[in-house]
Amino acid sequence: MAATKRKRRGGLAVPAKRPRKSGKDARPPAKPRDKAEEAEEEDRNRIPGPVCKGKWKNKERILIFSSRGINFRTRHLMQDLRMLMPHSKADTKMDRKDKLFVINEVCEMKNCNKCIYFEAKKKQDLYMWLSNSPHGPSAKFLVQNIHTLAELKMTGNCLKGSRPLLSFDPAFDELPHYALLKELLIQIFSTPRYHPKSQPFVDHVFTFTVLDNRIWFRNFQIIEEDAALVEIGPRFVLNLIKIFQGSFGGPTLYENPHYQSPNM
Amino acid sequence: KGLLKPGLNVVLEGPKKAVNDVNGLKQCLAEFKRDLEWVERLDVTLGPVPEISGPQSTPQNKDQKAVDPEDDFQREMSFYRQAQAAVLAVLPRLHQLKVPTKRPTDYFAEMAKSDQQMQKIRQKLQAKQAAMEKSEKAKQLRALRKYGKKVQTEVLQKRQREKAHMMNAIKKYQKGFSDKLDFLDGDQKPVARGSKEGAKGQQMKKGPNAKRRYKNQKFGFGGKKKGSKWNTRESYDDVSSFRAKKAHGKGLKRPGKKGSNKRPGKRTREKMKSRAR
Numbered sequence: 001m002a003a004t005k006r007k008r009r010g011g012l013a014v015p016a017k018r019p020r021k022s023g024k025d026a027r028p029p030a031k032p033r034d035k036a037e038e039a040e041e042e043d044r045n046r047i048p049g050p051v052c053k054g055k056w057k058n059k060e061r062i063l064i065f066s067s068r069g070i071n072f073r074t075r076h077l078m079q080d081l082r083m084l085m086p087h088s089k090a091d092t093k094m095d096r097k098d099k100l101f102v103i104n105e106v107c108e109m110k111n112c113n114k115c116i117y118f119e120a121k122k123k124q125d126l127y128m129w130l131s132n133s134p135h136g137p138s139a140k141f142l143v144q145n146i147h148t149l150a151e152l153k154m155t156g157n158c159l160k161g162s163r164p165l166l167s168f169d170p171a172f173d174e175l176p177h178y179a180l181l182k183e184l185l186i187q188i189f190s191t192p193r194y195h196p197k198s199q200p201f202v203d204h205v206f207t208f209t210v211l212d213n214r215i216w217f218r219n220f221q222i223i224e225e226d227a228a229l230v231e232i233g234p235r236f237v238l239n240l241i242k243i244f245q246g247s248f249g250g251p252t253l254y255e256n257p258h259y260q261s262p263n264m
Numbered sequence: 265k266g267l268l269k270p271g272l273n274v275v276l277e278g279p280k281k282a283v284n285d286v287n288g289l290k291q292c293l294a295e296f297k298r299d300l301e302w303v304e305r306l307d308v309t310l311g312p313v314p315e316i317s318g319p320q321s322t323p324q325n326k327d328q329k330a331v332d333p334e335d336d337f338q339r340e341m342s343f344y345r346q347a348q349a350a351v352l353a354v355l356p357r358l359h360q361l362k363v364p365t366k367r368p369t370d371y372f373a374e375m376a377k378s379d380q381q382m383q384k385i386r387q388k389l390q391a392k393q394a395a396m397e398k399s400e401k402a403k404q405l406r407a408l409r410k411y412g413k414k415v416q417t418e419v420l421q422k423r424q425r426e427k428a429h430m431m432n433a434i435k436k437y438q439k440g441f442s443d444k445l446d447f448l449d450g451d452q453k454p455v456a457r458g459s460k461e462g463a464k465g466q467q468m469k470k471g472p473n474a475k476r477r478y479k480n481q482k483f484g485f486g487g488k489k490k491g492s493k494w495n496t497r498e499s500y501d502d503v504s505s506f507r508a509k510k511a512h513g514k515g516l517k518r519p520g521k522k523g524s525n526k527r528p529g530k531r532t533r534e535k536m537k538s539r540a541r
Contacts, residue, residue, distance in 0.1 A: 152388045160374045166307040167350030176289040186307045207347045212333035220347045227348040257282035
C-alpha cells in the first residue's frame with residue numbers, strides 16, 4: 001500500500017482513493033446520476049485549498065541535532081524523535097570543540113525556541129541536553145538503555161506526526177526540580193495543535209516515570225478505547241545530571257546527588 | 265615556632281554538597297511556565313491503575329509496594345498501567361473537546377513505521393509462534409512416548425506373569441496335584457496340545473477356527489510335532505480320522521471322463537478279437 005499524504009480537505013473521513021463511480025455501469029437511472037457524476041468529477045479536478053479547523057497558535061519549534069562521534073543507535077534514536085515530533089527541525093552535526101553557547105545562536109538562526117542536543121563522548125556515553133533556547137532553563141541527562149523504533153519486539157505503530165498524550169508519574173509534582181523538568185518535557189514533547197505537519201488524531205501516549213532516580217520514557221499505541229496498549233518505541237532512560245538556569249550555561253539550579261559519572 | 269610546613273596540615277575536602285536551589289527552581293519555573301490550554305499540552309499526571317490482586321485485608325494506602333526497578337516485568341507493567349490510567353482518564357475529556365482519537369478505516373496516511381517494517385514484525389511473531397507450537401508438540405510427543413513405553417512394559421509384564429501362572433497350573437495338573445481344570449477358561453486340555461495353545465485359548469476365546477487349529481496341530485508350532493503321534497490307548501481308540509468310504513474303497517468318484525478310459529486291456533482285446541473271428 002503506497003503511503004499517501006493526507007489531503008487537507010478538513011473533516012476526518014476523507015478517503016485517499018475514491019472508489020470509481022458505479023454510475024458508468026448503470027445507465028437507466030441516468031439523469032440525476034449524471035449530474036451528480038459531473039459535479040463529482042469537477043470536484044476531483046479542482047484542488048481544494050487547505051481547510052484547517054483552527055489556527056496554529058502554539059509556535060514551538062524544536063531543534064534536534066547531535067555532536068560528532070555518535071554511534072548508530074543514537075543516530076536512529078534521533079531520527080525516531082524527529083519522526084515522532086513534526087514540530088522538530090534537524091541540523092548538521094556540531095563539532096564538540098565549539099563551546100555550548102554557540103548552540104543558542106544556531107537555534108536562533110533556525111528560529112527554534114527549544115533544543116534537544118545529543119552529545120556523544122568516547123563513543124560510548126550519550127548525554128542529552130534539553131533546553132529552552134534564549135533564556136530559559138536547560139538540563140543535562142545521561143541517556144541509557146536506548147531501544148529504537150526499528151526493534152522487532154515493539155509491535156505497535158502510529159500515525160506519523162499525530163499528537164501524543166503525555167502521562168507523568170505523580171512523583172513529578174512532588175519535588176521542585178521534577179516540576180521544572182515536567183514543564184520542560186511538556187513544552188518539548190507535545191505537538192502543537194493544528195501544526196501543519198501534524199495529524200489530528202491522538203493515538204499514542206508518551207509515559208514519563210520516575211523510578212530509581214531516573215526518568216523512564218516509553219511510547220505506547222492506543223488500540224482500543226478501553227486502554228489496550230501496545231508499545232511502539234523508542235525507549236530510553238534519562239539520568240539527570242544538572243539543571244542550569246540559562247540555556248547551556250548559567251548558574252546551576254540543581255545537581256543530582258545520585259548521579260555517578262560513567263567514567264569513574 | 266609554629267610555622268606552617270608542607271605536610272603538617274592535610275587539606276580535607278568537606279562532603280560535596282549537591283546544589284539544590286529550591287527557590288531558584290521555583291522562580292525559574294514561574295517564569296518559564298506557559299499558560300497553555302490543556303488541549304494544547306495534553307498532559308496528565310496520574311499513578312498507575314491499581315492492579316487487581318487478591319483480596320486485601322488492609323486498605324490500599326498511599327505507599328504501595330514500591331516497584332523494584334530491577335524486576336523488568338514488574339517495572340514494565342507499572343509503566344503500562346500508568347499509561348492505561350492516563351488514557352482512561354483523558355479519553356472522555358477528549359471526546360468532550362471533540363478531539364478525534366480513532367482513525368477512520370478509510371483514512372490513509374503515513375505511519376511512523378513503514379509497511380515493510382510491520383511485515384517484518386509480523387513474520388517474526390509468526391515464526392516465534394510456530395516454533396513454540398512445534399516445541400509444545402515435541403514435548404507432548406515425548407511425554408506420550410514415555411507413557412506409551414510405560415504402558416507397553418506393564419502389559420508385557422502382565423502377560424509374562426499370566427503365562428507363568430498358567431504354566432504352573434498346567435504342570436500341577438499334569439503331575440496330578442490338582443484335578444480341577446478351573447484355570448482354563450473353557451478350553452479342552454489334551455496332553456498332546458501344546459502349552460501355548462492352552463494359554464492362547466484363555467486369552468482369545470474364539471481363537472483360530474477349526475481348520476486352522478487342525479493345520480496348526482498337524483504342521484505348525486514345532487513343539488507339537490514331538491508329542492503328536494503316540495501309540496497309546498487313546499490314540500488307538502481315536503477313530504476320528506477313519507473315513508469309511510475310503511477304507512472300503514468306495515466313494516471319491518472322479519468327475520466321469522469319457523468312455524475311452526474304459527478301453528479294455530491288451531489281452532482282453534486279443535481274446536475278443538480271436539473270439540470275434
